[in-house]
Amino acid sequence: MDAPSPKTADFDDLRAKLTALLGEKGVVGDAEALAPFLKEQRGRYAGQAPFMIRPASTDEVSQAVVLCAEAGVPMVPQGGNTGLVAGAVPFAADGAVLINLGRMARVRVLDPTDYSITVEAGCVLQDVQAAAEAVDRLFPLSLGAEGSCQIGGNLSTNAGGIHVLRYGNARDLVLGLEVVLADGRIWDGLTALRKDNTGYDLKHLFVGAEGTLGIITAATLKLFPRPRETAVAFVAIPTPEAAIDLLARTRAASGDRVTAFELIPRIGLDFALRRVAGIEDPLAEPHDWYVLMELAAGQSDGGLAGVLEDLLADAHEASLVIDAALAANERQAAAFWRIREGLVEGQKFEGGSIKHDVSVPVSRVPVFLERALTLVREMVPGIRPVAFGHLGDGNIHFNLSQPEDADREAYLARWDEVNHAVHSLVVELGGSISAEHGIGYMKVAENAHFKAPLEIDMMRSVKAALDPQNLMNPGKVIAL
Ligand SMILES: Cc1cc2nc3c(=O)[nH]c(=O)nc-3n(C[C@H](O)[C@H](O)[C@H](O)COP(=O)(O)OP(=O)(O)OC[C@H]3O[C@@H](n4cnc5c(N)ncnc54)[C@H](O)[C@@H]3O)c2cc1C
Structure with missing residues (x-):
């Protein structure tokens, strides 16, 4: 090679x-x-x-x-x-x-009857969402960078975001692909078929390949009915364990209509309140942990807010909820979501931050948090962890702000050491060192360390078959 x-x-x-x-x-x-x-x-x-x-x-x-x-x-x-x-x-x-x-940003085909859209790779995610909405359909992939990330990048990283719990990640949203292979041949795998069991499902090789196997030039994506009603609540919880119970109750009580279930720690809210314009604490008293939850329904019979209110009252009785604010209108719902977005923005003003994008089985999130917080506090006294993210998917962005008085560069110099310790714990708990951002260049060595040698071998075989000269994004995902 x-x-x-x-x-x-x-x-x-x-x-x-x-x-x-x-x-x-x-x-x-x-x-x-x-x-x-x-x-x-x-x-x-x-x-x-x-x-x-x-x-x-x-x-x-x-x-x-x-x-x-x-x-x-x-x-x-x-x-x-x-x-x-x-x-x-x-x-x-x-x-x-x-x-x-x-x-390459054209919408090639928009077919509300087939619930599908075919777009070129350079289409910005937000534009795909808007194109779907214009024909009363939903393209559910949604993430903080949606105003600038593109479908080709979303598929190549198998992006996740806030709606994975209900609609799956990018891989689950793709029906067909068009790809330019490493030798320049064009594979036309664009199709809106929902069923096609004619051998290896080749599109899935390119989803999540981060550009190492070929260049995605277009994709046919799944659309969904647009929700007619949503209900959003900002909920203070006593512990992350309580959040896991609350998620299960919410899924059951709502007929599995939970579209987002995001964990927010107090320190993240504090950073956002301090640094990001337009953020307000929806609750009167401060609490250690919160979840931002969203339910969505296909009918607008007005029942969803009631379902949410009842289940939060029951959960309060069961000591799973300390306090909660239900969004009374869209403006308030947007304000709650602004808190979630403000976590990342707010942390930028707090000096160096060592990042992790990890997942564990949902039920193990509490034990992960407990052990990981102890671990990093022992490694770096004074460290300020902001553990937030897609709790409903077991995906935590375990981002660690430097101690207030630390030297930024000296702190960031410990990135790999801290990553390795946290990743070791994640793997011990049956998790993944990259839940949604991919491997890129940054995690090649970590991935090689933690992944089974047979898996790395199989990945190398696929790479050698599709890109024998190693010309497609060399040095990313796997070292050859
Ligand atoms: C504020 C913010 C919030 C974010 N939130 C999330 C989140 O919630 N969930 C999540 O999963 N990610 C998130 N991300 C990460 C990022 O937005 C996603 O990984 C996104 O899918 C990348 O899309 P992009 O077009 O920017 O790709 P790029 O960054 O341009 O590329 C990403 C990878 O894909 C490859 N690639 C790009 N286009 C193609 C193509 N056409 N063919 C083949 N390979 C290609 C590149 O070589 C690279 O390896 C966030 C990022 C930011 C800045």
């Missing part, structure tokens, strides 16, 4: 050929224009590329891939560049061309 050395590749010649193919608009080499596309979200690594191309059609992607492959030059596909594991930028040693899909 030797890739031709990128050092010997003639970038000038390749650039001239790609400019002839894509036009001046399709090739960006100016350092200033390129800079934002080489910056990864967390700022931990510096990206570098000789230039970026911006193809406008599947044929252009295909022909560009052929030219790069002939020159032995690796390629890094990029969507909205909102990924959190340094997957969408090339690094100096890669000598790779950046392929940004942003110009």
